[in-house]
Amino acid sequence: MKKTSFLLLIIYILFSSVLFCQNLHFKIDGNTKHETNIIDSLSYTKTHANYNSIKHELDSIQKRLFKIGYIENKLKEIIKINDSSFETKIHLKKKFNTIHIYYDKTKIKRSLLESISKNIFDDYFELEFSKIENTLNFINSKISNEGLPFSKLRLSNIKVKDTSNLSANLIIESEIRKRVISDIVIKGYEKFPRxxxxxxxxxxxxxxFNLSKIKSKTSQLNNLKFANEIKPPEVLFSKDSTTLYLYLEKAKSNSFDGFLGFGTNEETNQLEFDGFLNLNLTNNLNFGESFKLLYKSDENDQKTFQADLTLPYLFKSPIGLDFGLRIFKKDSSFTTVNQALKLHYQINSKHKIYAGLLSTESNNLLTENTSLTISDYKTQYYTLAYEFTKAQAYNLLFPLNSKLYLETNFGERKALNTQEKQTHLAIDAFKIFYLNRKNSVFLRLNGASLNSNTYFENELLRFGGINSIRGFEENSLFSSLFGLINTEYRYQLNNSIYVHSIIDAAYFENDILNTKEKLFGYGFGFGILTQAGLFRFNYANGKSENQKFKLSNSKIHISLIANF
Incomplete structure (x- = not known):
């Protein structure tokens, strides 16, 4: 007997929740079959845990019917069919499709109404009844963005106008004066350049004051190298002031970039090395300034020294200043010194324009001038340029998604007591096309042309190497015109490692030698984001159009970009 009682107790404990938590079934009918179909189309919940859930569902159904135009719907009594079934009826009555909303011209612009209604009159506009809620929210957001963040909208005096239309008055409650930003407080990075x-x-x-625009603008801070937004902006409203708080942090913006390249000399069959040092210092004085220093020495006994200084927003104006100095020495043949002075105007976070002067002086170092194509000369150019950049700060491997730089230079060259007009054009553009999260294609177009009646060897354009067409020695190619395409298919293994292909093509002309040639570069590479910085390895083989493939023409490039 005791065993039987104990067994019954266990069964009671295990199955009591099922016995006492029986689901309730609920059904809603309309006054007609058509009304029932409309109610069923709302896909209401028909199974409930208790009676309160049924009442809550009914309340929700009536509100949804109201929103689509059945504002006179009438609920009848809930009938209990049995212990687990309930049903009721809702008489939908007439559906109102349109509402005529009367408005005050002084409080709402007609241009705003034109974006939400096709039928606008002097004192009212027509609106589909089902769109009332979304439309009022839209109007309220637009009014708030015009400096009235505490505005409220409501419809009053709602009444039946005719058999299918309603009418109502639009009431706008807002402050008398528009709110403006009275002060901007920066938290975290107080020395951020104002x-x-x-x-x-x-x-x-x-x-x-427009909070949505402010949030959109402050998100652009992540495109700056030297600052990040650590959380969205906040606003403190008082009776007579509106204070905006920005939360920023200073980011590591200095970088060191260097690479080591080596390959086999075709004439001596010996291994030769080349490399460069590239140092970028940004915002160390909390002014937003940048200083770039480049020193390059390659296997062709060529040396390059370059220094660039950018000073943005001089005297708190929208104008910035760029200084540039470049010295190039070709063994014992010649030296060329370029000096640039440009003013720039930052249109917005992506667009920038330049205007300035470019001066060049080149000297023949040969004691016995056996080359008639090398000569002393001076040039003076006027420069116009445009730059577009689009960042993707979330991607540490590829922080820039696209870039376009166009530059035009026009002026004259003085040499051997002669003057000659010249123009110099340049383009550098790239973009990353994402196929999916891990696969992407990188395309880069780079080119330049020097237009002149005569040419000197020491003024020709120089290209080739890791930052140009890969598989060739650094600055080993001289031309009066060149254009090249770099392509990479990239596969990103994770957030810090990627591998890629290398397929490059170039075309150049040398008017001194009267040559036109096509070049190709093939290879592969990979990049690894380490604690020290971005480590890159490239292996590429370069060949001309009529040249056979030779393994000895291959180049290996190793570089490291470290941020500090």
Whole structure:
């Protein structure tokens, strides 16, 4: 007997939740079959845990019917069929498709109404009844963005106008005066250069307060190398002021870039090395300034020294200044010195324009001038340029998604008591096309041309190497015109490792030698993001159009970009 009682107790404990938590079935009918079909189309829940859930579902159904135009729907009594079944009826009555909303011209612009309604009159506009809620939210957001963040909208005096239309008055409650930004407080990076707020982000005191635009603008801070936004902006409203708080942090913006290249000399069959040092210092004075230093020495006994200084937003103006100095020496043949002075204007975070002067002086170092194509000369150019950049700060391997730089130079060259007009054009553009999260294609177009009646060897354009067409020695190719395409198919294994192919093609002309040639480069490479920086390895083989493939023409390039 005791065993039987104990067994019954266990069964009771295990199955009591099932016995006492029986689901309730609920059904809603309309006054007609058509009304029932409309109610069923709302896909309401028909199985409930308790009676309160049924009542909550009914309330939800009536609100949904109201929103689609059945504002006179009437609920009848809920009938209990048995212990687990309930049903009720809802008489939908007439559906109203359109509402005529009367508005105050002084509080809402007609241009705003034109974006939400096709039928607008002097004192009212027509709107589909089902769109009322979304439309009112849209209007309210637009009014809030015009400096009235505490505005409220509602419809009053709703009544039947005719058999299918309603009418109502649009009531807008808002402050009398528009709110403007009275102060901007920066938290975290208090020394952030304020000129970037005014000219880069286009945010400044006395500006009409628009929170959605402010959030959109501050997100562009992540495109700067030296600052990050650590959380969205916040606003403190008081009776007479509106204070905007920005939360920023200073980022590592200095970089060191160097590479070591080696290959076999075809004449001596000996291994030769080349490399360069590239140092970028950014915002160390909390001014947004940048200083770039490049020193390159390659296997062709060529040396390059380059220094560039950029000073943005001089005297808190939208104008910045760029200085450039470049010295190139070709063994014991010649030296060329380029000096550039440009003013730039930052249109917005992506677009920038330049205007300035470029001066060049080249000297023949040969004691016995056996080459008639090398000569002393001086040039003076006027420069116009445009730059577009689109960042993707979330990607540490590829922080730039696309870039376009166009430059035009026009002026004259003086040499041997003669003057000659010249133009120099250059383009450098690239873009990453994403196939999916791990696969992408990188395309780069780079080219330049020097237009002149006569040419000297020491003024020709130089290209070739890891930052040009890969598989060739650094600056080993001289031309009066060249164009090249770099392509890479990239596969990203994870957030810090990727592998890629190398397929490059170039075309160049040398008007001194009267030659036209096509070049190709093939290979592969990989990149690894380490604690020290981005380590890159490239293996490429270069050949001309009529040249056979030779393994000895291969080049290996190793580089490391370290941020500090």
């Amino acid at each position: 000129s970037y707020l005014k000219h880069y982000l286009k945010i400044k005191p006395s500006q009409v």
